[in-house]
Amino acid sequence: MPLLKTAPEIFAQAHNLVQRGDFGGALARYGEAANKFSKLGDAQSAALANAYAATMAIHHGVNNPATYRAATQALQAVGDAPLKIGLREVDASHLASEATLLAEELEWLAFEPLGADQFRQKAQALQTLSMKFRTQIGDQVLILPELFRHGTVRGTQKALPLAAYAEQALGEALVGTDPKAAAEHYQSARLWWVQAGNQGLAEAAAARVRGYGRSARCWFCGREVTGEGVHFLSIPSNLTELLTRGTGDGVLASANASQNTVYACRGCHGAIHSLADQIAVQRMQELEARVGAQLQALRQELAAVRAALNSIRR
Numbered sequence: 001m002p003l004l005k006t007a008p009e010i011f012a013q014a015h016n017l018v019q020r021g022d023f024g025g026a027l028a029r030y031g032e033a034a035n036k037f038s039k040l041g042d043a044q045s046a047a048l049a050n051a052y053a054a055t056m057a058i059h060h061g062v063n064n065p066a067t068y069r070a071a072t073q074a075l076q077a078v079g080d081a082p083l084k085i086g087l088r089e090v091d092a093s094h095l096a097s098e099a100t101l102l103a104e105e106l107e108w109l110a111f112e113p114l115g116a117d118q119f120r121q122k123a124q125a126l127q128t129l130s131m132k133f134r135t136q137i138g139d140q141v142l143i144l145p146e147l148f149r150h151g152t153v154r155g156t157q158k159a160l161p162l163a164a165y166a167e168q169a170l171g172e173a174l175v176g177t178d179p180k181a182a183a184e185h186y187q188s189a190r191l192w193w194v195q196a197g198n199q200g201l202a203e204a205a206a207a208r209v210r211g212y213g214r215s216a217r218c219w220f221c222g223r224e225v226t227g228e229g230v231h232f233l234s235i236p237s238n239l240t241e242l243l244t245r246g247t248g249d250g251v252l253a254s255a256n257a258s259q260n261t262v263y264a265c266r267g268c269h270g271a272i273h274s275l276a277d278q279i280a281v282q283r284m285q286e287l288e289a290r291v292g293a294q295l296q297a298l299r300q301e302l303a304a305v306r307a308a309l310n311s312i313r314r
Helices: 007-019 023-039 043-060 065-076 092-110 116-137 143-147 155-174 179-196 199-213 266-313
Strands: 082-085 088-091 215-217 224-226 232-236 261-265
Touching: 007 023, 007 043, 023 043, 043 065, 043 082, 043 092, 065 092, 082 092, 088 092, 092 116, 092 143, 092 155, 116 155, 155 179, 155 199, 179 199, 232 266, 261 266
Parallel strands: none
Antiparallel strands: 082 088, 215 224, 232 261
């Protein structure tokens, strides 16, 4: 009986490990089989073993798009070859497409836009990706999440949150110039979240709808502003009954008497804070000057006391 297993035997052993859920062990065996096939000059079998190995590597980097990209490349190298994934059989090209979609999902959801143009870019990418999950996967179950025990997820289920994130990105792209339009996109996002069954994110989107769609009159300059938290903010204040008369009777309020706050447009709010910072710095400098003078006086008194003690000792 031979002590060393052949490449096909190691390959078969890897298949058994996959069925038992030992993905780390399967990864090592597929890699070993690939090396043996390469040494034998069997490039086709080596490529197939590498495709299996790259797929198993996803288990250790399930949230890393690079692992999905590596799997895509290895799977594309074997074309439409049938793969035995656990108890299922699937074409390598189909699995490569799935890995690509999952990589794109991770990449775009992690992308942090720096301005309106990048928010639009993200929104467009997420809309396209949502449509791909609908058309390429549809109601079929995604193989990779199910293989690695991450639940049964269908393409249509993946599409819903991506559509919601896309609407939110469009909202953020517009909030700087048209907060009411931004609120409309967040309202669309809320509906997508409801369909996706995520009540928490649906409520968060609804809060943005209320905030971005709310208008007020600046207490300081009287400007009418839309977009709470972006274009106008609340400032704590001490309001008397006299001051609050009429602040909510008109079309737009300029204060919230129940919370003792006034509304300030972003311009006035920034100016107030800038002035407050300047005053704080000035007061700190004045305090440092006074404390410095007092410390100098104390040093001089201490020096005089030491001199007096020294003269007595002599």
